[in-house]
Amino acid sequence: MYVKRIDMKGKGGLSTPYFGIYIDPNTLPDDDFWHVLRDHFGSLIYESTMYGTGMVQPPSYCPICHGCDHPRGLCPFPLLPAWKGMSRDSPKRGFKGRSNDRNYDNKSGYRD
Numbered sequence: 001m002y003v004k005r006i007d008m009k010g011k012g013g014l015s016t017p018y019f020g021i022y023i024d025p026n027t028l029p030d031d032d033f034w035h036v037l038r039d040h041f042g043s044l045i046y047e048s049t050m051y052g053t054g055m056v057q058p059p060s061y062c063p064i065c066h067g068c069d070h071p072r073g074l075c076p077f078p079l080l081p082a083w084k085g086m087s088r089d090s091p092k093r094g095f096k097g098r099s100n101d102r103n104y105d106n107k108s109g110y111r112d
């Protein structure tokens with residue numbers, strides 16, 4: 001299990017770091033355990049002297065690669081040599097991504 005920092009910008013260009021928690025699914029005994037971990041980390045309060053109190057956010061889906069841990073502007077695929085897909089600043093069309101996970105409710109958090 002590891003944590004990855006993603007440097008995103010909020011309103012007015014304010015630095016708004018996100019932290020993703022990753023785990024190798026092969027190390028989990030079953031899907032139920034993944035739900036236990038997700039609910040556990042989702043229920044914690046993340047306090048920092050540098051950034052204040054962190055809040056659990058729904059995944060950010062990328063319309064370029066369909067990854068769920070970064071927005072379009074941070075997608076690494078357009079930086080690959082000979083990449084022929086969408087660029088980070090292509091007009092938005094086709095797959096629009098989702099700003100909210102279908103299993104995430106802004107009021108109650110994740111649901112199964």
Ligand SMILES: [Zn+2]
Pocket residue numbers: 062063064065066067070071072074075076077
């Ligand atoms: Zn991407």
